[in-house]
Amino acid sequence: YRAGRLPGRQDWSSWPHYQAAAAGFRGYWYPVCFSSQVGEKPRPVTLLGERLFVIRDRGRVYGMRDRCPHRGVPLSHGDKQFPGTISCVYHGWTFDLETGVLKAAITDGPGSPICGKVTQPTYDVEERLGLVWVYVGDGERPHPIDEQLPEELVGNPAVVGQRIQARAGNWRFACENGYDEGHAKYLHRTALWRLFKPMPVWNTTSIVRRGRWIYRVQREQFWEADFPGLGRWSGTAWYKARPPRTVQNIGNTASHRRVNPTIAAQEFPGFASVGMPGVLRIVYPTFIHYEFYVPVDAENHLYVGMLADFSRGVRALPFYAKYLGAVRWLFHGQFSGQDKWMVEVTDAPPEKLYRPDDSLLRWRKLAEDTTEERLERLRAGNTD
Ligand code: FES
Missing domain, CATH: 2.102.10.10 (Rieske [2Fe-2S] iron-sulphur domain)
Incomplete structure (x- = not known):
């Protein structure tokens, strides 16, 4: 963990722009x-x-x-x-x-x-x-939307499967939940999606920033762990039939036999990334999953889940069949429903953070810094 020391009890006042953005970031x-x-x-x-x-x-x-x-x-x-x-x-x-x-x-x-x-x-x-x-925004001229969309979606033809759902809870909880490292391992251990996409039970992580995104880089993973005085805990129950191989760098994707060339060309430094104004990107070998957390107001948000496959022509047909037949229900349904539940019941701040919450802190810092830069541009009158 590069950030090392986590502050104790958090009240969000360290991130004034983030704290003030209950109803979302403008611009x-x-x-x-x-x-x-x-x-x-x-x-x-x-x-x-x-x-x-x-x-x-x-x-x-x-x-x-x-x-x-x-x-x-x-x-x-x-x-x-x-x-x-x-x-x-x-x-x-x-x-x-x-x-x-x-x-x-x-x-x-x-x-x-x-x-x-x-x-x-x-x-x-x-x-x-x-x-x-x-x-x-605040009356300024908007930047071109293509500057904001995930760069691989601009100029690369993609077929998409999407789900939009109105959800209760603040958009920041939804975004933090999406990028939250710990919940993927524990909350989702009962998700049917994990029959197909195993996830580690423990790893060492660093968060790196590249351009408009921060990435979670996972270098070492353990599928079982001893807890002194408690016993052994295993995260493998759902996928014992096909134990994962050693996985490096991009989470559970690197051992895959084929990586889509458009995805490979991006050279993503990590499996999970998040960017402004609250979009999550999870990179698999042959498709990418996105979640846009759209602030409706301070108490509600819109969940926009999107799977993008960069296959062309008839090669896109298996993707549609897979999406409509399984992924939509397993991933955008049951798996994502567990996230929906957590966003509804989260009650922070105050909060007491632990080591994997470095993800949350780095996301808040990204939001804070980016917003400060935007406000500086507005103050300087450069509205381009
Ligand atoms: Fe009278 Fe709209 S025209 S309220």
Whole structure:
């Protein structure tokens, strides 16, 4: 453990930006739903505590604050009376989807003097990987979404299996749970997924930062351990029929006979990585699993689980069959359901940390440092 000394009782005040981000970090793109779920009718979304709606018009998806400035009725109750606009259901105020400018107040006639004098806040929206992404910031120009997506997903064709689930609990608990080293070994020991993907019971770990991510590098693993005075504990029960070989560097993947060339080309230093604004990446030899923890508000988040396979053409078919027939239920279902449970019942701070929690501390530091850098850029007026 490179970090060595862990502080004692934690109250999160060492990470003021992280502590303040109960409802999420601003200045990022967040996936909010499947592209197929956005049509000609407004779809309400709550993101970082902000109520907005997304709607499709002539193929493109737009986002707008979901509160009519007239009397506060949700605009998502309205509809499109004219192309490129949304009309409030109550008195017919009609806003341009692109600019947010009030184009008509239907009940005040064509010469209504309020037209053009009210502008409804809009959101930048993009579609990638079959998902609709919304940028939540502070008025600055958003960075291109491709700069934020996991780099291997930009420019490399991938087939994906996805699951979106609204979950209770703060998004930080979900993110910390995802990257938490200890729980993978213990909580998930009863997950059916581990019939196929064994995990070690103990190892030595270091956390390294590369670019926008921190990686957990596991160099030594033990499948059984003696606990003096207690006896022997084994993590092998689920997969005794196929004991794991010695595994180095990228967790349980290195002994695999074939590594997908796109994945191999990334030269990931570790099996599990996490990056801003709360995305987990778990690298297997032939596919990558991602979890996006999307803050709805301080008490709720959206779990967006995604498996990406970089096979092409008909080679993608076995992936779909495997995903729909097994992985979706075992991994995005039962395994991930154990995480959901822990996020619901976690109650921190205060907290008393132990050695494997170095993962959590390094993630918080990454969040803290990255946020400070962003705020400095905003203060300097460089909004690119
Ligand atoms: Fe929306 Fe009156 S409340 S038009």
